[in-house]
Amino acid sequence: MKDLVRKSIQNALAKLGVECGIDKITLDHPKNDKFGDLSTNVAMVFSKQARKKPRDFAAEIVETLKGDSIFSDVRIAGPGFINFFLNEKYWLDVVRAVNSEGDSFGAGATKNKKVLVEFVSANPTGPLHIGHGRGAAVGDVLARLMDFAGYDVTREYYVNDVGNQIRTLGNSVYARYKELLGEEVEFKENYYQGEYIKDIAAKIKENDGDKYLNQNDDDILKLGRQAGDEILEGIKQDLIEFGVEFDNWYSEGTLVESGKRDAGIEEMKSLGLMYESEGALWFKTTEFGDEKDRVVIKADGAMTYFASDIAYHKEKYERGFDEIIDIWGADHHGYVARISAVVQALGHKKESFTALLIQLVHLLRGGEKVSMSTRAGKFETLKDVVDEVGRDAARYFFMMRKSDSHLNFDLELAKSQSSENPVYYVQYCHARVCSIFKNATEQGYEIPEKIDDGAWCLDSPEEIKIIKQLWIMPEMVESAANAKEPHRVAFYVYELASLFHTFYNKHRVLVEDENVARSRLFLVRAVRQAVKNCLNILGITAPTEM
């Protein structure tokens, strides 16, 4: 529809002899009904070029547009806006489209673009906490959203199974193990403090008794790997319970063993972007906008984390992805320029890489802030939260803020089955429609698959508002995916649910008048469909009863 209007405007301009790029103008949905269904700023944008006053120019455009049958009216308002009122017949077409497109209503056409979304990627040194949960929710919903919008999406978790943290993990477990066997040990401050370390140690003791006493460094590293594997299994399980699944688990270890890490460094060397200084090897990230150059190989010969990152991101492009999205905690924002430098050094467009930064989560319980620190071992795990408030509520709460805002997650509110809880508000809308259908069937009404022009008779403001909201869902999907802002889906569907509840309280669906009942059932069916599709993107269930 928008395209049709756009074309009409273009034709009108051509008739008036104005040469212009039609993509310079906007075609918006005004928030105020009196400004019509669509609104354009074309007259103001091109008034200079046409050498006319905006309102005069608008009047000329309107004259040439008025005959078009898709409009019921075209008016000029304010400084020169042109407001379009669509022919009422069009609203039925919208509802028909929703019902006939079904589960794919709102979906975008294939973009022929491969997108890699890398998210969570927490080190396998401890269970996921609430902050990881937010990253998991944002990444998962973004992946679902972009998939729905027509992108070819792959989800990946990067496993940091190499490096000092695995050794530290081994030392931590080993220390707890020795403690359990009654030995005096020094439990260093940088060891992982959490209770889960004790659990792992206890399991080892249970299975193998004291046979691991007197281990050397290599054995302890092995112990660390073993513990890491076990923790990773737990992470996978927690994510599955949260409704998050990955296509790939990309191991840093394989990157190193396959020689790809070294190859990445070699490539940067051949590009002349590496230099030695003070015994270390540096990457000239400043050539691409970073604040300072970064060390890749330390003076002691050890590789930094960045060395792997170079190869990993190089590898992402080599696997054929057109767009790379990394989702990180906001405390990692200092790395954006670094990775961006790698991307540019490899000759890829800067825009093909996006780092989405997820702000902190403040967990509240009865107004009290709950502190969380992995090191201190006193934290709320994702599993605890999901077990307590449920998967749907947890996922929805993470979508209630855009990701670069801090998020207050109130456990009591998420748990409460009250009107204060927006999850239920939206789900209730779906359940209500299902309930209407149940009653309808019992009372002998047919749930219409389609509807004839003559039978359609809805024109109340409450009904038209719902239809307009349905109408913009495809645009919402498109722009939310484009902006990589999955929270917009949550806000959209909340608004749709709100319009439905208002309608429900004012109008009765199962009325005697056959056409009215049929029309309303057809409309309400479309609402259920759109809500279901949104909840699907959010990874939240659409209950038929609550």
Added chain:
RNA sequence: GCGCCCGUAGCUCAGUUGGAUAGAGUGCUUGACUACGAAUCAAGAAGUCACAGGUUCGAAUCCUGUCGGGCGCACCA
């Protein structure tokens, strides 16, 4: 000191990539079930969009500066 993010109703936050009279939820005041589910709805009050300039037909949105809050500035992972 430098860089990034944020500052919108008492509180928690949206704001369609620059549009028209800035919107929700919550809290407060007051109403609506003998009608498809009251986990719902309706009405009222609540604002110098942190502040000051600039860009233009038009700014919460873009640019500069100031103030306030968070985070980051490793040859750590």
